[in-house]
Amino acid sequence: MPLRxxxxxxxxxxxxxxxEINETRIDVTLHECLAKVRDGVSLTEDExxxxxxxxxxxxxxxxxxxxxxxxxxxxxxxxDEIAGFCRVLLENRIPVDLDSDCIxxxxxxxxxxxxxxxxxxxxFILAADGVPVAxxxxxxxRRPNGSFxxxxxxxxxxxxxxDRISELFxxxxxxxxxxxxxxxLMKAVxxxxxxxxxxxxxxxxxxxxNPAEPAxxxxxxxxxxxxxxxxxxxxxxDRRKCLVVTGAPGVDEVSVSxxxxxxxxxxxxxxxxxxxxxxxxxxxxDYGSIPxxxxxxxxxxxxxxxxxxxxxxxxxxxxxxxxxxxHCQGSxxxxxxxxxxxxxxxxxxxxxxxxxxxxxxxxxxxx
Numbered sequence: 501m502p503l504r505x506x507x508x509x510x511x512x513x514x515x516x517x518x519x520e521i522n523e524t525r526i527d528v529t530l531h532e533c534l535a536k537v538r539d540g541v542s543l544t545e546d547e548x549x550x551x552x553x554x555x556x557x558x559x560x561x562x563x564x565x566x567x568x569x570x571x572x573x574x575x576x577x578x579x580d581e582i583a584g585f586c587r588v589l590l591e592n593r594i595p596v597d598l599d600s601d602c603i604x605x606x607x608x609x610x611x612x613x614x615x616x617x618x619x620x621x622x623x624f625i626l627a628a629d630g631v632p633v634a635x636x637x638x639x640x641x642r643r644p645n646g647s648f649x650x651x652x653x654x655x656x657x658x659x660x661x662x663d664r665i666s667e668l669f670x671x672x673x674x675x676x677x678x679x680x681x682x683x684x685l686m687k688a689v690x691x692x693x694x695x696x697x698x699x700x701x702x703x704x705x706x707x708x709x710n711p712a713e714p715a716x717x718x719x720x721x722x723x724x725x726x727x728x729x730x731x732x733x734x735x736x737x738d739r740r741k742c743l744v745v746t747g748a749p750g751v752d753e754v755s756v757s758x759x760x761x762x763x764x765x766x767x768x769x770x771x772x773x774x775x776x777x778x779x780x781x782x783x784x785x786d787y788g789s790i791p792x793x794x795x796x797x798x799x800x801x802x803x804x805x806x807x808x809x810x811x812x813x814x815x816x817x818x819x820x821x822x823x824x825x826x827h828c829q830g831s832x833x834x835x836x837x838x839x840x841x842x843x844x845x846x847x848x849x850x851x852x853x854x855x856x857x858x859x860x861x862x863x864x865x866x867x
Contacts, residue, residue, distance in 0.1 A: 652795065
């Protein structure tokens, strides 16, 4: 819905409190924030946090919230605004205590391509090498192509209480944390996000809000501008080291088609680097030729990958991202050595063994 149409809806927005019409037309915090953003003025971190708190209490209708989300997107979300949203999402999460320096690997989406679930495959490769992984994610918002759609297609149950997730992690060194279950207040904005009908600030903030608060994180995003903003946000979170990657031609992962920009983020510094496929011994390939799609298709590709039978491009794509993740966590001394380590783990059947171990553990916990 166009911004003008959504903001025009504010005039008709009233609140019903205890069965009576409240004369306040809209929550004052949201109203003030929307007015600022429509004028092209960015919110401070505190303003953004307070605005989201007022939204998550559920007292505001979908139309004004959607108007704010669209206005922020059209202005361009800042690090302050995303950090404010992250602060509130983490305040209201259901915590997951893993007592480990784990890593999360995820992407913000937004490439517009129908692709394989690279970060989910990487999670299994890392765990197979003894790297503790707590992957946070969701089902696809528009199609069944998210990481948790893939888990479902692979017969890996994932809706567990936090104590069961901790048990699963202790047994296997790997867990998947379902965002919809561990950020329950996000239900309050589901209607507004659908009404906005576009990517919003939540697509940037949510991937940074893993309830386990990992020490390490690799985040993919399709533009370098997004990467710079996310790097600044990650500096404000309690992460030891993060890598933010943007791959050509606008993919939220390490590219096998062209250069990848890599922002190396610590609490004190952001260092910018790049990676070419040729540095890993990869012959560049076009993304249009790489298979991938909805969960059923991707499940078949994943099982072929771990059996050593998958397409070469999928193998290289996954191992390139896996090498970056290993380097981020510190288990290898270079991305190239991490890339080769991933290939070796797949060739030796170690990843397949980890997957079957993990699936059996999930199924036993569900009983």
